[in-house]
Amino acid sequence: MGVRMLWPSPVNRVATLNLGGEPMPVDKPLNFVVLVGSLRRGSFNAAIARALPGLAPSDVAIVPLGSVGEFPLFNQDVEAQGFPSAVVAMGEAIAEADGVIIVTPEYNYSVPGVLKNAIDWLSRLLTKPFAGKPVAIQSASPGIFGGVRAQHHLRQTLVFLDARALAQPEVMIPQAHNKVDANTGELTDATTRDFIAKQLQAFAAFARR
Numbered sequence: 001m002g003v004r005m006l007w008p009s010p011v012n013r014v015a016t017l018n019l020g021g022e023p024m025p026v027d028k029p030l031n032f033v034v035l036v037g038s039l040r041r042g043s044f045n046a047a048i049a050r051a052l053p054g055l056a057p058s059d060v061a062i063v064p065l066g067s068v069g070e071f072p073l074f075n076q077d078v079e080a081q082g083f084p085s086a087v088v089a090m091g092e093a094i095a096e097a098d099g100v101i102i103v104t105p106e107y108n109y110s111v112p113g114v115l116k117n118a119i120d121w122l123s124r125l126l127t128k129p130f131a132g133k134p135v136a137i138q139s140a141s142p143g144i145f146g147g148v149r150a151q152h153h154l155r156q157t158l159v160f161l162d163a164r165a166l167a168q169p170e171v172m173i174p175q176a177h178n179k180v181d182a183n184t185g186e187l188t189d190a191t192t193r194d195f196i197a198k199q200l201q202a203f204a205a206f207a208r209r
């Protein structure tokens with residue numbers, strides 16, 4: 001019996017997904033890309049993202065994606081005229097990467113609009129760059145919950161994108177203003193650096209599976 005589609009999901013337009021096959025060799029160097037959900041100049045989340053390359057295992061490269069601020073507001077009429085070049089470029093970078101790390105603030109218990117807007121655009125690309133893609137999530141907030149509620153909303157969105165979200169270990173960074181140097185924008189808190197390094201190690205193993 002065939003699979004009946006209840007409604008035309010864009011995910012169903014994916015021709016092939018790399019969901020089976022052999023796991024990659026355990027010593028394959030990995031290339032991760034980072035997406036930041038804040039446009040703020042002094043962003044704590046951007047500070048976390050900048051620290052990632054220095055906290056990664058030696059065989060893992062981590063490079064930033066473009067800013068989500070380069071994307072226009074999603075509008076299907078604009079999409080119908082063609083994808084903006086920033087969207088296409090980010091989609092290609094994600095497709096080529098071994099994994100994506102999303103570092104985001106929480107706005108009103110959810111994902112900032114600028115990040116959701118970027119994800120909405122990227123989800124429309126026919127190449128479906130997130131499908132089957134390993135994704136790790138990190139969040140930072142001056143508050144005491146570290147953005148955990150945004151993480152859960154983001155995980156829900158990643159289900160529709162058919163991404164492979166890393167479950168554990170989670171990285172939520174509460175009271176971020178005490179952990180990032182206000183002058184240098186450097187992540188200085190040793191405990192935070194340590195648990196981010198542990199997540200990156202776990203994420204590398206996850207991406208190789």
Ligand code: FNR
Nearest residue numbers: 038040043044045046105106107108109141142143
């Ligand atoms: C916030 N902030 C916030 N913080 C939080 O922990 N939970 C929340 O729900 C919200 N909601 C919220 C809404 C809006 C519109 C703004 C502007 C801010 C505070 C937020 O964590 C803080 O501004 C961070 O500094 C934002 O992250 P960046 O820009 O420093 O990375």
